[in-house]
Amino acid sequence: MHKGDMVKKLLYALITILAVLVFNYILFRVLPGNPLAMMMRNPRATEEVIEGIRRFYGLDQEWYVQFFTYFRNLFKGDLGISFVFKAPVSQVIAARILPTLLLVGIAELIAIAVGIGIGIIAAWKRGSKLDVGTLGFSLVTYSVPTFWLGMIMLVIFCVGLRLFPTSGMFTPGKSFATTAAMLHDLLRHAVLPILTMSLVLIGEYALTMRNTLIDVLSEDYIVTARAKGFRERYVLFKHALPNGLLPMITIVAINIGFVVAGAIQIETIFSWPGLGRLMYEALNARDYPLLQGIFLLVTVSVVLANLLADITYSYIDPRVKN
Amino acid sequence: MKRTTKIFVSALLVAALCFIPTGCGGSGADEGISTFRLGSSTAFDTLNPLSSYMQVTYEFFLLVYDPLVRYDENYDPVPCLAEDWSVSEDELQWTFNLAEGVTWHDGEPFTSADVKFTYELMMDTGLGYMYSFYLDGITDIQCPDADTVVITTETPKANMLMNTTPILPEHLIAAIPEENLEVWENESPVGTGPYKFDSKGDNFVKIVKNEGYFGKLPTMDEFIFVDYENVDAMAQSLMLGEIDGATNMNPAQLSQLQNDKNIEVISGQELGFMQVGINCWTDPASGGNPILLDRTIRQAMDYGINKQKIVDMAYSGQGTAGTTLINPGDFFHYEPAANELRTYDPDTAKALLDAAGYIDKNGDGFREAKDGSPMEFEFITIADNVEEVKSGQMIASDCAAIGIKIKSTTMDSGALYDRIIEGNYDMFIWGWGADVDPTSILGILTTDQIGGNNEPFFSNARYDELYIAQQAEMDETARQQMIFEMQKIVYDESPYIILTYSNNIQAIRSDRWEGFRQIPEGGLYFFNLTDLNYRDIKPAE
Numbered sequence: 037m038h039k040g041d042m043v044k045k046l047l048y049a050l051i052t053i054l055a056v057l058v059f060n061y062i063l064f065r066v067l068p069g070n071p072l073a074m075m076m077r078n079p080r081a082t083e084e085v086i087e088g089i090r091r092f093y094g095l096d097q098e099w100y101v102q103f104f105t106y107f108r109n110l111f112k113g114d115l116g117i118s119f120v121f122k123a124p125v126s127q128v129i130a131a132r133i134l135p136t137l138l139l140v141g142i143a144e145l146i147a148i149a150v151g152i153g154i155g156i157i158a159a160w161k162r163g164s165k166l167d168v169g170t171l172g173f174s175l176v177t178y179s180v181p182t183f184w185l186g187m188i189m190l191v192i193f194c195v196g197l198r199l200f201p202t203s204g205m206f207t208p209g210k211s212f213a214t215t216a217a218m219l220h221d222l223l224r225h226a227v228l229p230i231l232t233m234s235l236v237l238i239g240e241y242a243l244t245m246r247n248t249l250i251d252v253l254s255e256d257y258i259v260t261a262r263a264k265g266f267r268e269r270y271v272l273f274k275h276a277l278p279n280g281l282l283p284m285i286t287i288v289a290i291n292i293g294f295v296v297a298g299a300i301q302i303e304t305i306f307s308w309p310g311l312g313r314l315m316y317e318a319l320n321a322r323d324y325p326l327l328q329g330i331f332l333l334v335t336v337s338v339v340l341a342n343l344l345a346d347i348t349y350s351y352i353d354p355r356v357k358n
Numbered sequence: 359m360k361r362t363t364k365i366f367v368s369a370l371l372v373a374a375l376c377f378i379p380t381g382c383g384g385s386g387a388d389e390g391i392s393t394f395r396l397g398s399s400t401a402f403d404t405l406n407p408l409s410s411y412m413q414v415t416y417e418f419f420l421l422v423y424d425p426l427v428r429y430d431e432n433y434d435p436v437p438c439l440a441e442d443w444s445v446s447e448d449e450l451q452w453t454f455n456l457a458e459g460v461t462w463h464d465g466e467p468f469t470s471a472d473v474k475f476t477y478e479l480m481m482d483t484g485l486g487y488m489y490s491f492y493l494d495g496i497t498d499i500q501c502p503d504a505d506t507v508v509i510t511t512e513t514p515k516a517n518m519l520m521n522t523t524p525i526l527p528e529h530l531i532a533a534i535p536e537e538n539l540e541v542w543e544n545e546s547p548v549g550t551g552p553y554k555f556d557s558k559g560d561n562f563v564k565i566v567k568n569e570g571y572f573g574k575l576p577t578m579d580e581f582i583f584v585d586y587e588n589v590d591a592m593a594q595s596l597m598l599g600e601i602d603g604a605t606n607m608n609p610a611q612l613s614q615l616q617n618d619k620n621i622e623v624i625s626g627q628e629l630g631f632m633q634v635g636i637n638c639w640t641d642p643a644s645g646g647n648p649i650l651l652d653r654t655i656r657q658a659m660d661y662g663i664n665k666q667k668i669v670d671m672a673y674s675g676q677g678t679a680g681t682t683l684i685n686p687g688d689f690f691h692y693e694p695a696a697n698e699l700r701t702y703d704p705d706t707a708k709a710l711l712d713a714a715g716y717i718d719k720n721g722d723g724f725r726e727a728k729d730g731s732p733m734e735f736e737f738i739t740i741a742d743n744v745e746e747v748k749s750g751q752m753i754a755s756d757c758a759a760i761g762i763k764i765k766s767t768t769m770d771s772g773a774l775y776d777r778i779i780e781g782n783y784d785m786f787i788w789g790w791g792a793d794v795d796p797t798s799i800l801g802i803l804t805t806d807q808i809g810g811n812n813e814p815f816f817s818n819a820r821y822d823e824l825y826i827a828q829q830a831e832m833d834e835t836a837r838q839q840m841i842f843e844m845q846k847i848v849y850d851e852s853p854y855i856i857l858t859y860s861n862n863i864q865a866i867r868s869d870r871w872e873g874f875r876q877i878p879e880g881g882l883y884f885f886n887l888t889d890l891n892y893r894d895i896k897p898a899e
Contacts, residue, residue: 069772070779088537122404122541131560187590195594202595208395208562209582304587309560313587322772 042347049343056335057328061106064324071095071119071322093117093325106328115332116325120317125329129311132298133333135205136310138226139302140295143233148288151238152281155245159280160272162250170242178239182232186305189232200228203307229306233299237291244287249280282353285345293341297334392897393580394871395601396884397592401585402563405555406544407524408485413606413791414583416488417885421565421581421892422463423524423549426454426473426507429888431877433794435519438573439468439550440507449514449832456505460572462527463554470501475528477509485539491798492521495829513830516837520795522887524549552576552889561585576889577873577896596621596865603871605884607863609674615865623865625676626882629685629792630799632677632746633854634663634753635778636785639815645782647735649727654714655762656852660700661707662760663753669858672748676863680856682845683799687880690796690838692845707760718761725761734763735784738777741768746787749857753787778813788813789860794887796841800825803848814853821847872898 072086072095090096093116094105109116115125151174158170177185194202201207205225212218252258253276261271298312311330318326350356400414407419426440440454460468477499480490498510511518527548534542547555553565553576563583567576584601586592593611596604597618607615615623636656637646649655665679681699684691694700711717716725716733725733735757739750747768754764764785769777777783792799801807804825805817824844831837848854864883866874873894877886884891 067772068776069770070776089540092537092541117541120403122406122409123543135560190591190594195598198598201600202598203586203588203591203600204561204584206559208559208584209393209557209564209580211557305591307561307585307587307591320770320772 041350045343045346049339053335053339056339057107057110057332060328060331060335061103064322064327065099067322069322071324093119110332115329118318118326118329119323120321120326125325128314128326129329129333132309132311132314133296135308136296136298136312139229139233139308139310140297140299142226143230143237143299144291144295146230146234147237148241148291150234151241152245152284154238154242156249156272156277156280158242158246159249159253160268162253171246174239174242174246176239177235178243180236182236182299182301183305185236186232186302189228190305193228201225203305205309229302229308232306233302236302240291241284241287245280245284248283249276252276252280255279278352282349285348285352289341289345289348290338293338294334296337391579392577393582394578394603394895395582395584397584397586397595397601397604399586399589399592399606402558402583404543405547405558405563406540406542407489407526408480408483408542409487409540411487413885414585418563418565418583419524419549420522420551420887420889421553422547422551422555423526424551425522425524426456427519427521429522429794431875431888431890433520433878433887439473439525443519445518450511452509452511452515452518454507454509456507457572458505460550461570462529462550463548463568464527464530466527466529467504468525468550469504470507471504472525472528473507474499474501475532476523476526479526479531479539480523483536483539486523488793488798489523491801492517492523492795494797514832516829516831517795517797520793524551552893553581556580574893576893578892581892596867599867599870603864603866603884605862605864605882607865609676609863612674612676612863620867620869621865622868623863624876624883625861625863626876626886627678627685627687627880628860628862628882628885629688629794629887630790631680631683631685631792631859632749632787632789632857633680634659634785634787634857635813636853636855637781637783637814638817638851638853639781640817641781641815643781644815645777645780647784649731649733650735650784652714653851654710655716655733656855657700657850658707658710658760659757659762660852660855661703661710662762663756663855663857664702665857666702668749668752671752672745673858673861676861677858678861680858682849682856683803683854684796684841684845685792685859687878688796689834690841692842692849694846694849698849704756704760711761716761723761724758724763732763733761734765736767737764738767738769738774738783738786740771740774740788742770750787779809781815786813787857797825797829800828800841800844803853816848816851816853818847818851866895868898870898871895 072090087096094102097105106116117123118125118128121128154170154174158167161167190202193199201224206218206221210221212221258271258275261275296311298310298315300312300316302308303310303313315327315330318330398414400412402415402418403412404410405415405418407423410416424439426438427435428438430436437457439456439460441457443452443454445452456470456473462468477493477496480486481493481496484490495511495513495515496509497512500508502508530548552568552571552573554568556564556566558564561584565581567579569575586595589608589611592601592604593607593614595601596615612623612625615621636650637644638651639646640651669675669677669679678686681694682692686693711725715728718725720726727733737750737754739746741747750766754766757764774786778786790799790802802811803814803816803821804812805822808815808817821844824840828837828840828844831840862882862885866883873896874883874891876882877888877890
């Protein structure tokens, strides 16, 4: 692929991000609800104090001044101060990025690996009991409401079998003697949320992979390959899969991009300190800076993931390469 | 194949690791330290007493900071930072003798200057939501010496000893510029209280016993507030023993927990109520339906709403049908006389509406006003509160039964707040939390609070007059009479239809802990505005 093309793609990505940021900025301010009123629920605060708060957050400026200030600060790396937490937005978000990546990132990886695996097996052994079984499993997990599944897992594994703690990322208030102890505590808390999330995500990958592969397996060149005498496994891995995996790249890319958006339902049930829950709280409080910060993160992540998928496509798909 | 076997085996090993039990995350006395974990579904917003609004944070301040005076289990004042006090003949000057040998958690000595600083800071800036409110009427504060504070008030101040404002350390806060006070993070709170701040994390705040406390030491060594996003998970956690206590639970958990022998669960009355707010704004700029300005309609709706049924159905029986502004059982509660009490009586409601000329002329089942405009009102509830939405639905059908059409809408609290401030609504459901001093809850409906807390835009000159007078009435019985009259005014005018007095469902692991009780009687274990349970809870024998 030409360098010129690469640069063009990068440029488009940047323009997309900018457009989304502007759109979000306007969207949040169009919402009913006044953040200053919600911040200052104190009816006794004197006029000076309210003015001071307004000035501190820059809310006393004209709308276009606020707009330009936001983007100017953004390019300097300053995301503003959160109305709710009264701390720098970058700090508030940074505290929750790692837990989010841990939860959603690992769950996605597991779901992708297992989901695609199941899809391949199901398509390959189409019509067999294995296919019916895995298809059923995928459909069920795909349709199951996340919240309900979470509660069931909690009841079975925490309450019933007493295997895992019910909530949080660490045991609250506990201090750890060694890093190993801390990691162990983290692991015990993370297993159930990650497992639940994986189950929820598997269905999509399994079903799509199965359908794509079934399509591919009915193509003429597969018939030819079999006619040539190649073993089934060879046909599958060397001819079918490479074509079948192409559409999966797009889906995987988009979903990986959304990893930083968190998983609000899972985070709620397991009290996991993720960005999904943070987004919800920020929205409720009309915390513009925090909302904008989170959406910035998600936008950049999704656009970047798509860009990477685009580039990957052009490398592995010979039809696009030339 | 080999590679997949390796991956499979390592995955198994990782899984196996998780099953190794650690010292079970339970509490009680392990290694000789008693730790109590309290789960709550209300989170901490900030540790700054000047800018926090959350219930659980106020509990934290109650333990880490001290006020001059605290409450006992009958809500009478008992000494804290103030050892004793006296008031002058003209009732305008209070002298507080402070306890000696009190130190801040960082070792600095506590003096009267800290009291003066804290009070003046809050009065000057108005920061400290409830706390600055208690300081109304104070005109001057003097510190004749390090152990004495003399406070002068404009008029006699009836609630001077109901003031739980935490005293903050001058030596740490005086340096902060005023415009930064609201956003000051207070990362390591320093107070004089029975507990010291220890640490905080994503979902917990930990405090430890202050060994150098000047008063009676608490019995628990450590106390951890744990934040739960989901109440069901919290109840499970309690039953598993991961936490020792839980608050603010739903009626759904009540029956579940009652069956557990290791848990003591209560449904205690909380100070405050849920109300139907009705737009009483007389200004033409009001966005509310002008028909509602006729108080007959508001009273008729009060007759028409089946409050007990709402308590039973929406709140699973956890609550009490409401009447007047102040909770029953409180010294200041006004119980309407038998001939003025409005019970559930749809026939009387219909009769009232008929007599006032609201009749269904066009036969559609709903009444019209005399000028023909339909009696149709928009009713707003907050979407993510299940009980309120359900109450709203029941009220809509109750009103339909007496010929009033209700159009139900839901929105989030931010959007509702906007509508209320603009006066652009007909009716809504929301709630208020009250205090031991009735001044705060009475203040809501004063003319001053229009554009602020006075959601219905209610204005009554006599009410405003009494509001000022009751703050200056030192004689309790006389004050009670004034407050009775105020409640009667509100009951007659009905800008609020008080639906229920709320209950807070709380539970403690009684197999591990003892010494706790409901404060006051029929009240709560936690968030009861006293620190008594925190002082007395100890591991069960």
